[in-house]
Amino acid sequence: MQDEFERIAMLRKKLEEANKQYYELDQPRITDAEYDALMRELLDLEAKHPDRVTPDSPTQRVGGAVAKEYTKVRHLEPLLSLDNAFDPGDLREFDRRVSQVSASVEYVVELKIDGLTVALTYEDGLMVRGATRGDGSVGEDITANVKTMGSIPLRLNKTVPRLSVRGEGYMPKASFARLNQDREEEGQSTFANPRNAAAGSLRQLNSRITAERKLDYFAYQVLSAKELGLHNQIDVLTYLKEQGFVVNPEYKVFSNIEEVITYCELMAAERHRFPYDIDGLVIKVNEFDLQQELGFTAKSPRWAISYKFPAEQVETVIEDIIIRVGRTGVLTPTAALKAVSVAGSTVSRATLHNLDNIREKDIRIGDHVLLHKAGDVIPEVVRALPEKRTGEEKLFKMPDLCPECQSPVLREEGEAAYRCQSIICPAQQREGIIHFVSRDAMSIDGLGPAVVQQLLEAGLIKDAADLYSLTFDNLTPVERMGKKSAENLMKAIEDSKERGLAPLIFAMGIRHTGVKAGKILAQTFGSMEKLQEATLEDLQAIPDIGPAMAESLLQFFKLESTAQFLTKLSEAGVNMTAGTSTKSQIFAGKSIVVTGSLERWERREIETLIEEYGGKAASSVSKKTAFVIAGEKAGSKLVKAQGLGVPILTEEEFEEMIKH
Numbered sequence: 001m002q003d004e005f006e007r008i009a010m011l012r013k014k015l016e017e018a019n020k021q022y023y024e025l026d027q028p029r030i031t032d033a034e035y036d037a038l039m040r041e042l043l044d045l046e047a048k049h050p051d052r053v054t055p056d057s058p059t060q061r062v063g064g065a066v067a068k069e070y071t072k073v074r075h076l077e078p079l080l081s082l083d084n085a086f087d088p089g090d091l092r093e094f095d096r097r098v099s100q101v102s103a104s105v106e107y108v109v110e111l112k113i114d115g116l117t118v119a120l121t122y123e124d125g126l127m128v129r130g131a132t133r134g135d136g137s138v139g140e141d142i143t144a145n146v147k148t149m150g151s152i153p154l155r156l157n158k159t160v161p162r163l164s165v166r167g168e169g170y171m172p173k174a175s176f177a178r179l180n181q182d183r184e185e186e187g188q189s190t191f192a193n194p195r196n197a198a199a200g201s202l203r204q205l206n207s208r209i210t211a212e213r214k215l216d217y218f219a220y221q222v223l224s225a226k227e228l229g230l231h232n233q234i235d236v237l238t239y240l241k242e243q244g245f246v247v248n249p250e251y252k253v254f255s256n257i258e259e260v261i262t263y264c265e266l267m268a269a270e271r272h273r274f275p276y277d278i279d280g281l282v283i284k285v286n287e288f289d290l291q292q293e294l295g296f297t298a299k300s301p302r303w304a305i306s307y308k309f310p311a312e313q314v315e316t317v318i319e320d321i322i323i324r325v326g327r328t329g330v331l332t333p334t335a336a337l338k339a340v341s342v343a344g345s346t347v348s349r350a351t352l353h354n355l356d357n358i359r360e361k362d363i364r365i366g367d368h369v370l371l372h373k374a375g376d377v378i379p380e381v382v383r384a385l386p387e388k389r390t391g392e393e394k395l396f397k398m399p400d401l402c403p404e405c406q407s408p409v410l411r412e413e414g415e416a417a418y419r420c421q422s423i424i425c426p427a428q429q430r431e432g433i434i435h436f437v438s439r440d441a442m443s444i445d446g447l448g449p450a451v452v453q454q455l456l457e458a459g460l461i462k463d464a465a466d467l468y469s470l471t472f473d474n475l476t477p478v479e480r481m482g483k484k485s486a487e488n489l490m491k492a493i494e495d496s497k498e499r500g501l502a503p504l505i506f507a508m509g510i511r512h513t514g515v516k517a518g519k520i521l522a523q524t525f526g527s528m529e530k531l532q533e534a535t536l537e538d539l540q541a542i543p544d545i546g547p548a549m550a551e552s553l554l555q556f557f558k559l560e561s562t563a564q565f566l567t568k569l570s571e572a573g574v575n576m577t578a579g580t581s582t583k584s585q586i587f588a589g590k591s592i593v594v595t596g597s598l599e600r601w602e603r604r605e606i607e608t609l610i611e612e613y614g615g616k617a618a619s620s621v622s623k624k625t626a627f628v629i630a631g632e633k634a635g636s637k638l639v640k641a642q643g644l645g646v647p648i649l650t651e652e653e654f655e656e657m658i659k660h
Contacts, residue, residue, distance in 0.1 A: 004045055008052055011042040013514075034380065051620075070140035070203075073131040076164055077223055078597060079117055080136060081299055082282065082306040088261045091283070094305045095257035098285060101293055106286040107260050108233040110251045111267070112306060113218055114195045114277035115170030116202065118146060120219075125159035127152065132202065137597055145202050148211035151218075153244035160228070165245065167219035171198040172276050175214040194277050216276070219245035225288065232286045250274075253286065268309045280308040296633075313372050313382060316340040321352065321365055321396045325404045327431030327509055329419040333358060333396065335369075335381055342371060342379065350379045354416040355398050362386065366393035402427075424561070429463055430456055432509050436464035440515050441507030442496040446489040454478050464507070465565050467493055468572030501528060501578045508565075510556045512549040519611075520544050521553075528566060528576035532557045586657065587615025590626035593641070596634030600651045613658060621646060629654050 015038055018030050046053045085091045098105055117133040130146025131139040146152055149169070156163065171179075176194040191197035201213040219240045222230065230236050237247050254260045264281055271278055285291050285303040294302040320336040333352040340347055350371060352358050361383055363369065368388040372380045398418050402409055407422035420428065433452050437444040444467070455461045460474050470493065475486040502522035506515050513521075524542055525531040534557075539550035556562055570576065592615045594606055601609070606629065607617035621628060621640045627647040630638050641648060649657075 004049065005052065008042065008045050008049070011038055011045070014038055015042065070132075070142065073119075073129065073134075073139050073141045074599070075119060075131070075137060075139060078136050079119065079133045079139075079166065080296065080301060082304055083297075083300045085283075085305050085307045086310075088264075091257055091261055091264070091305070091307060094283070095260075097302065098290075098294065102290050105255075105290065106232075107254045107257070108237075108251060108284045108286045109254065109260055109263055110220060110282045110284070111248050111274070111278045112280040112282050112308075113168040113170050113248065114193075114279045115168040115198050116195070118142075118167060118169040118202070118217065120146065120152065120165040120167070122156055122160070122163040122165070124161060125156045127154050135602075138602055140203070142202055144207040145204060145210040148207055149215050149217050151216045151246040155244075157242060157244045163243075164223035165219050165240070166221040166223070167217050167245070169198055169202055169215055169217050170194065170276055171201065171213065171215055174275065179213055217246060218248045220247070231288055233284050233288075234286060264307050271309060278309075280306055282306050312342055313370050314340050314342040315368055315385065316347075316371050318363065318365055318367050318369055318381070321358075323399065323403050325402060325420055325425065325427035325431075327428055327435050328511060329402075329421070329425060329428050330417045331398065331402070331409060331420065333398070335363075337371070340371065347371065347379050350381050352381060355396075355418065356416050358396055364389075364393040364395055366390075404428075426456070433461070433464045433467070435509050436507045437467070437496075438507075441503055442499050443503070444489075444492045444496050446485060446492055451478065451481070451489075463565060463568075465568035465572065468497070468569070468574065497572070497574045500575055501526075501531075504528070504569075504574070504576060505531070508556075508562075511552040512546075513553065517545065517549060522578040523611075526578045532563075532566075585614030587613045587626070590615045591618040591622075591624055592616065592627060592629065593618050593621050593625055593637055594629045594631075595637040596631030598629075598631040598651060600655065606651075606654075609658065 014030075015035070018035050018038075083094075085094060095105075119131045119133070119139060120127060121129040121131075127147070128143070129141065130143045130152070131141055133139055146169075147154060171194040173194060176191070176197050179197055180191060191200065197213070198215055201210050201215055204210050220237070222228065222236050222239065225236050225239075228239065230239055234253065237251060241247050252263055254263065260283055267278075267281055283305050285294065291301070291303040296302060317338040318335045319338055321333050322336055324332045324334055326332060333355065335350045335352050337348050337350060352363065357363075361381065363381060363384050366389075368385040370382040370385065372382045398409065398411075400409055401407065402420035402422065402425055404427035405420065405422050405425040407420050407425060409418050409420055411418045422428070430449075430452060433447075433456075434449050436442055437447040437452070442464075447467070455470075455478065458478065460470060460478075461467055470490070472486055472490055475481050475489060476483060478486075481489075500522070502515075502518040505513065505518035505521050505528075520542060521531055525534060531553075534553070536550055536554050539545050539553055540547065545553075566576070587610060592610050594603060594610075594617065598606060600606075610617045615626070618625065621637050621644065623644055623646075625641065625644075625646045627649050628637065628641040629649050629651065630641075631651065638648065
């Protein structure tokens, strides 16, 4: 049982990191197929252990985060994700659930465009706002960029007081090819695929850049459609066309699920014939009355499902296996491939994860291999093709010395990873600095990987603490670092000094110590000095700090290099205390649960408020829960609280409590 609990924790960590890379950074690190497999496993385990389901589990929310550079926009209704179907059996199961409510049903099937959701708002016939999906409840205001897209009408053909439309912003294949060609000629990095290019283009701060990239838009949904006299999805698509929107013409209507399955299989074979990327199909119940009767789960409608195309596979050759060193010293083997076209993009690299994976699949340098990809950024080597070996293939061996610094490489007992043992390894320092400046750490905008690399190569920094010694004159000679950029970066570095103890603990990259642990340690010890003095017993006495984390913290603070690093931070004026709250501690010792969709706060904001007033933002309801703050569409936690007699508060009532 404990093994399954640990597996749940590990899956959540992997999926949250994948969500961040995909939605926030537009730099996915795992394939969609890998993500789907992890998600399905987590769903199965949580179904088996419902008491382990937490509100922050990836299964309970739509991935994504709002970028700091943009104004936040709260959607009128949540932009929910869809459940996924991967084969005909999944579609038949979906149909079975629908048929329990109605024996007669029509399905509308639309192409699933591989782009990103854009929500549009019209008032008195004029387009007044365009927003990204964000986390489903709160998105980013990208109105200026949306207005550059010719396929989005700035004025409706027929004026209505208010209209909210959802659709998909995407980059056509021809625009993508031109963009990458131009970037290559200018010596810039190219985009991996049209989806990433579209995401990057729509999130540009300069709308002129967006205009140059020739994005398009397909509209597919109208909020409050029944109030406009629309009764089904076909009515909506017709209405959108009448109002001047571009609607994807490839939609079909079917009267039974077997016809839907046949069409899905046909489109999987024809997916590359379109001038844009598609990664599946969306199947919706046509009639709105039936949609309303079927309702919603916490994260998705019961009347729609996304059919994902099977991953594509091609054959290629592993020309070499190279090593990348990460911030924790882990050596990751990567296959250098004979370039091959798959799923609409050219692939020349694939991660091999670790030596165990290479041995298990018997992968050798020079092997013909089967490569698996489904429109994702990072492909996977499925298996070697030993029947095509010539005898010249070579077994791969992990190096004894780090390729970056020539220090010893060791594999710790019980781990799959091989690690460089040097704490001054340049690769680790580079990746460590990138982590140090990331959003949940010291949040220094303008210090991306390329700038960090330039600062290291110029000898301006050796570790993250050196960032606080940079001057304006240091920065201006850096390539593509103009005067304004240098000023902004200097301000961001200065501002980061007041981030406080919790982000700093996370920023230092201590093994096993994440964002939550940083907050717990900061609350417990109050200052870096007291944390440094903590014994193993002190650390293990904290309920949320496990043995591995406690030992890791102890060893980290024993290092002379850690003491030197912290001295540099102190001398630079970095705040290394948790600070003392000026707020009353009215919730001291109280466990408080937040559930449902909130209007006044984002989930993280209200949980921070609870902590600032002395309380604990808990993830599950029990007899010890002081009260529950319930928003719209609160589910099982609200029901459990009512059953236990736990007080239920609205957001307004909570706000009144903290005012006094």
